[in-house]
Amino acid sequence: MCRTARDDRATTPRRPHLPLRPLWLCRVCAGPWPCPVARLGLRREYAHDRIALSIYLCTVLHDAAADLYRLNPHDGPDPAALYVRFLGWAALPEP
Template identity: 60%
Template sequence: MFLGSRSGFRRGIAGQAGTDLPGPTVISRSANSAGAGRRTECGGDRRENGGGAKAVSDELRHLPLRPLWLCRHDGQPWPCGAARVTLSREYAHDRLALCVYLGLSLAEAYLDLTRLHPDTAPGPGALTERFLGWVRLR
């Protein structure tokens, strides 16, 4: 399945069990860098601060564990609360890109979960609520 191209997304294979696609690569700009961006992985705060290394590593743990689609850090269905906060912060100025990323993740999760548990996998409505129901468009 195509997960984007030059816009910062990477290619992945739909339904490939055990693959980890932690999220799109995004360009972030720090307030003091005069527009210079640096590439980072989705799921962590890129701001440089006193104890920044620990804060970033804690947030990076809230990535999906595929093909189960549980949070690697807390075991909750992904996106967990912390992942939602992180994603909201990273995509604060581009909610449409957040919806595209989450929609693609939803499609991957549906394929993975129905393959693993054909009889008990969450339905499309439940997954849509889980992946997209919390996003607020401005």
């Protein structure tokens, strides 16, 4: 008897790794956004316009800093850590 297994991965749409605001965690994997999957997606989306990627990331960095500070004004977010998280990876050459 021959059974054909259906590969659900091919037909199931993948959920985008978007930020959950104001926590700035990934909605799918719960890691700090942009998570590795989101970074790959952003690199792919902005492959031909790295300047636009930097501008977008500066915008979300600004929003994240404001949101995270509002959540915890006494121990506000570390600016250097936010830079590395949101912009530092984008400046590196692609692997």
